Structures are given as structure tokens and as C-alpha cells.
Amino acid sequence: MIWVDGVAMADGFFDRGLEYGDGLFETLAVVDGRLRLLDRHLARLSVGCARLGLAVPDEDILGRELAAAARSPGAGVVKLILTRGRGGHGYAPDPAGSTRRWLAALPPRARPIAFAEQGVALRLCATRLAEQPLLAGLKHLNRLEQVLARREWADPDVPEGLMLDVHGRVISGTMTNVFAVIRDELVTPALTRAGVAGVMRGALIEAFRSAGAPVVERDVDLRELGVASELFVTNALIGAWPVRTFAAHDWPVGPFARRAQAWVREW
Secondary structure, three states, X not given: OEEEOOEEEOOOOOEHHHHHOOEEEEEEEEEOOEEOOHHHHHHHHHHHHHHHOOOOOOHHHHHHHHHHHHOOOOOOEEEEEEEOOEOOOOOOOOOOOOOEEEXXXXXXXXXXXHHHHHOEEEEEOOOOEOOOOOOOEOOEOOOHHHHHHHOOOOOOOOOEEEEEEOXXXXXXXXXXXXXXXXXXXXXXXOOOOOOEOOHHHHHHHHHHHHOOOOEEEEOEEHHHHHHEXXXXXXXXXXXXXXXXXXXXXXXXXXXXXXXXXXXXXXX
């Protein structure tokens, strides 16, 4: 028997996504009934399936389902979750198990326009990101580190927190990737040990490089932000937010953030 909040249920409890976080997810922005950066989301999903040993859903079927979800009335976000499905009572996956798809069409997430126009305040999180190269870069379901970090504050005027790894290297925000202009060089933290390789991050790296502004992916020490001339954060839903303040540092909205926002509008 299975009970949820005291009510007997027939199924769902033994899904490995619920039991172990055994799966992946993608959160896609819907713009005028279409999914932004869909190809990049599907590419990251494919990499994640290969790394975790999940069966990749049929491309045509998944494409039709995603397109239908994007056309749902009032949809602003589509969230896709893949799990390994049912798999017995232990950590060893059932070889005969099949990937399960969960899909939701959601309303747009309202955020103040001022965050994009004037920039945001960023805070430092006490929660650190553990190193696990096998999972680094993936949008897997194990997001407890980000959940704990986001519980550290409740100020609506501070929409994002900066997360470091266990060695004090800058990795990302709780929900974003980070870009900084350090000594006239556009830098984003390397994500080979921890963090999520955001689709917006990847699209912007490619766009900047094509425009003749090389982006360097490397380890970033927290102290380097003190000499940065510009800082901005990105993800698939918000696009790009300039960072106005962090710790004792203040920045104007810089040209790299504005160029990133222009590309997001084009996409």
C-alpha cells in the first residue's frame, strides 16, 4: 500500500525520480507560443541521458508534446522532467525499466522589469556546491544544494545568490550562470566539477565568440570579482540580468550585459 498525505494511492511512489532524484529536467521559456532555444535544451537533455544511462525519448514524439504544451493558453514556461521510472526497491536500476516523461505548461513567471533594466543585487550564499565531475553541467533532479542556498534569505529585492564550490571558487547563482568582465576579459566559471551548463550560457558564449569577443571558461576566484568592471547573470527564463551590487562592490550596467539582452530579444 502507498499513502500520500494519509490518502491511499495506486502508483507514483516508486518512481526513481521521486525516490532518488534519478532523472533530468529542462525549463523552457515560451515566447508567442514557441519554445526559445529548444534545440539547445534538447541537446543538453541528450547529453544528460547519455551520462545517466537513460533512454532518450523519441525525438518526434517529444517534439510534438513540447510544441502542444507551448501552445497551451497562457503558457509562459514549459517544464519537462525525465525519470528512470519504476525501478524496484534499491539503488540498482531495473534493466527492463523505461524512461518516464513528465510535462507541464505553466504561466509566465512575473519578475520586476527593473531587474533587467537597472540590474539586481546579488548576495553570497553560505551553502557550497560539492564536486562531482560525473554530474557537473547536467540539469539533473538533485538540486538540494540550490534549495538550501535559496532558503538563506527572503528579501524580494535580492533575487539571486552567488554559490561557490567547496574550495571557494565561483561556480554560479542558485538559478543562473555568471559572466564577469575581469581585466577587459569576458569570463564565465568553468563547470567541469560542479554547476549546471545553462542553455542561455551556451548560446551567449557562442554569440560573443562569433562577434569577436572571446569568452574564457576558467576557474574564478571570489576575490577576482572585486576587480571586475561588469557582472551579469543568465538563464533560460530571465535572459540576462546585470548585477548592480554584490558585497561591497557596485557596478553600472555594462555593454556586455546590454549586448546579451539584445541577443535574447532577437532569439
